[in-house]
Amino acid sequence: MTTIVEIDDLKKVYDGGFEALKGVSLDIREGEILALLGPNGAGKTTLISTVCGITNATSGSVRVGGHDIVTDFRAARAMIGLVPQEISLEPFETVIRAVRYSRGLFGCKRDDAHIEKVLRDLSLWDKRNAKTMELSGGMKRRVLIAKALSHQPRVLFLDEPTAGVDVELRRDMWKVVAELKASGVTIILTTHYIEEAEAIADRVGVIAKGELLLIEEKTALMARMGRKTLDIELTDPVETIPASLSGYELEIVQDGAALRYSYDTNADRTGITKLLSDLSGAGLQMSDLQTRQSSLEEIFVDLVADNGKEEAA
Amino acid sequence: MNLRAVGAIYKVEMARFFRTLAQSFISPVISTSLYFVVFGTAIGSRIDQVEGISYGAFIVPGLIMLTVMTQGISNASFGIYFPKFIGTFYELLSAPINFLEIVVGFAGAAATKALFIGLVILATSAFFVDLTILHPMAMLAFLVLTCISFSLFGFIIGIWARNFEQLQLIPLLVVTPLVFLGGSFYSISMLPPFWQGVSFFNPVVYLISGFRWAFFGTSDVPIGLSLLAIAGFTTLCLAIVWWIFRTGWRIRT
Ligand SMILES: Nc1ncnc2c1ncn2[C@@H]1O[C@H](COP(=O)(O)OP(=O)(O)OP(=O)(O)O)[C@@H](O)[C@H]1O
Ligand SMILES: [Mg+2]
Numbered sequence: 001m002t003t004i005v006e007i008d009d010l011k012k013v014y015d016g017g018f019e020a021l022k023g024v025s026l027d028i029r030e031g032e033i034l035a036l037l038g039p040n041g042a043g044k045t046t047l048i049s050t051v052c053g054i055t056n057a058t059s060g061s062v063r064v065g066g067h068d069i070v071t072d073f074r075a076a077r078a079m080i081g082l083v084p085q086e087i088s089l090e091p092f093e094t095v096i097r098a099v100r101y102s103r104g105l106f107g108c109k110r111d112d113a114h115i116e117k118v119l120r121d122l123s124l125w126d127k128r129n130a131k132t133m134e135l136s137g138g139m140k141r142r143v144l145i146a147k148a149l150s151h152q153p154r155v156l157f158l159d160e161p162t163a164g165v166d167v168e169l170r171r172d173m174w175k176v177v178a179e180l181k182a183s184g185v186t187i188i189l190t191t192h193y194i195e196e197a198e199a200i201a202d203r204v205g206v207i208a209k210g211e212l213l214l215i216e217e218k219t220a221l222m223a224r225m226g227r228k229t230l231d232i233e234l235t236d237p238v239e240t241i242p243a244s245l246s247g248y249e250l251e252i253v254q255d256g257a258a259l260r261y262s263y264d265t266n267a268d269r270t271g272i273t274k275l276l277s278d279l280s281g282a283g284l285q286m287s288d289l290q291t292r293q294s295s296l297e298e299i300f301v302d303l304v305a306d307n308g309k310e311e312a313a
Numbered sequence: 314m315n316l317r318a319v320g321a322i323y324k325v326e327m328a329r330f331f332r333t334l335a336q337s338f339i340s341p342v343i344s345t346s347l348y349f350v351v352f353g354t355a356i357g358s359r360i361d362q363v364e365g366i367s368y369g370a371f372i373v374p375g376l377i378m379l380t381v382m383t384q385g386i387s388n389a390s391f392g393i394y395f396p397k398f399i400g401t402f403y404e405l406l407s408a409p410i411n412f413l414e415i416v417v418g419f420a421g422a423a424a425t426k427a428l429f430i431g432l433v434i435l436a437t438s439a440f441f442v443d444l445t446i447l448h449p450m451a452m453l454a455f456l457v458l459t460c461i462s463f464s465l466f467g468f469i470i471g472i473w474a475r476n477f478e479q480l481q482l483i484p485l486l487v488v489t490p491l492v493f494l495g496g497s498f499y500s501i502s503m504l505p506p507f508w509q510g511v512s513f514f515n516p517v518v519y520l521i522s523g524f525r526w527a528f529f530g531t532s533d534v535p536i537g538l539s540l541l542a543i544a545g546f547t548t549l550c551l552a553i554v555w556w557i558f559r560t561g562w563r564i565r566t
Binding site for chain 2: 014015054055056074084086089092093097100103108109147
């Protein structure tokens with residue numbers, strides 16, 4: 001698999017002396033969808049801004065399609081489309097002219113067929129002659145996406161594309177992202193919605209305090225770090241956990257109608273067989289069993305919390 | 314050179330101008346007419362002639378310069394400040410264009426507008442006074458150069474400004490006084506000797522004097538000096554623009 005964006009030991013210290021990126025190295029593979037997760041102020045936007053030429057790196061290097069973003073900025077930037085986190089549009093300009101303008105800025109010849117396709121894909125065609133200030137927030141965000149796609153980029157950065165977007169529209173956007181991926185575009189998106197990363201990403205990176213804590217295949221990540229829970233529904237509710245079961249990691253849920261057992265999917269033994277036999281030994285009868293895998297969200301919260309603890313220590 | 318990008322910027326900027334064409338057109342026409350009524354007719358009836366030229370005609374070059382300079386500055390400074398203000402500047406920074414192309418697009422459009430308005434004033438003036446232009450090519454060259462250099466200057470102000478107050482500050486505090494004291498409505502030779510001396514430190518004097526020479530063949534300072542002044546000012550602005558480009562001053566964090 002070829003690497004399309006190579007970020008090497010990227011550091012960014014803002015003028016006030018704040019170190020927003022503390023040496024991030026990251027290879028982004030051609031054609032993948034990479035989700036960057038991280039709490040507010042982690043450095044996600046700073047990372048994207050530096051790659052896209054909005055912020056100057058303090059040190060380190062970035063190559064896009066083999067082109068250095070400083071010495072060969074034209075070739076590098078021509079490959080990139082950027083949807084910024086903040087919605088900002090020229091208020092008096094119409095949608096279609098705003099999108100054409102972006103294409104012009106990237107030095108591409110006017111191509112009305114392509115612009116029409118982009119606007120149709122984003123359900124903006126009907127609004128093409130509306131002034132951007134007359135659009136709703138979700139529409140404005142789609143105009144930003146249309147602008148970013150106007151010059152047919154090979155790498156697309158989406159900085160929180162679905163913030164403040166309703167559920168239906170979010171699914172539409174996922175569809176657009178999936179189509180772009182199918183056409184070979186590499187997509188890097190930041191998000192606070194873990195289910196978004198879970199739904200569409202191939203790989204997930206976690207950033208906190210200017211450091212890339214982890215980058216991994218989504219499925220591997222979930223398998224590696226995933227914990228499962230087993231809910232044992234009881235025919236007769238209990239109020240306390242029987243003493244004979246105190247050796248297990250159990251909690252009472254559903255007002256005593258069920259016991260929840262947590263276990264690590266990677267452990268050699270899950271302990272389930274023994275637990276079940278001990279249950280009947282304690283005189284409890286089960287009516288049903290349910291397992292549930294922990295989501296990325298839980299993994300993410302754990303990871304960032306652990307990182308905080310390490311720093312404090 | 315990414316000419317398409319320059320063209321795109323230029324077109325959008327000009328579109329803004331044409332959207333408000335009536336305003337762009339009417340306000341200079343009205344203000345010029347007012348100047349002629351107040352200065353040309355009321356005062357002119359008492360001054361009669363300056364250096365052998367009727368006062369009404371004498372103020373035409375100064376009036377054009379005054380408008381062209383302030384228009385160039387305000388158009389260019391607003392043009393580049395606006396995207397910074399509303400946040401669309403990111404697009405210029407992330408596009409495969411360099412700063413020079415951004416300057417050419419914005420300052421070029423601002424200079425075009427200023428030139429257009431300058432010509433409108435010239436045409437309006439012809440309704441009020443008899444005008445003969447001795448050196449039309451020189452006149453045009455001076456006009457175009459002034460439009461360009463003051464648009465560059467406005468561009469710098471727009472990059473520098475952090476808020477709307479700052480955007481107004483330099484034009485209001487520096488440029489307007491310099492232009493008014495630069496001999497727009499009088500000949501420097503009409504001043505007492507001390508103020509004549511002071512005037513020669515005002516760069517605008519050289520521009521207006523040179524421009525007036527192109528009309529009437531008379532000037533406060535030698536035409537060579539005027540040329541030097543406008544060339545010097547343009548070079549200075551270009552140097553500052555180049556420095557901004559090198560350092561990313563107030564552009565890239
Ligand atoms: N222009 C700037 N000058 C100084 N500090 C800045 C600047 N921009 C960002 N920072 C700081 O850098 C850190 C990282 O900011 P960044 O915007 O990259 O975070 P983020 O991960 O995108 O957060 P969010 O999820 O809230 O968008 C923050 O502490 C922020 O205050
Ligand atoms: Mg951000």
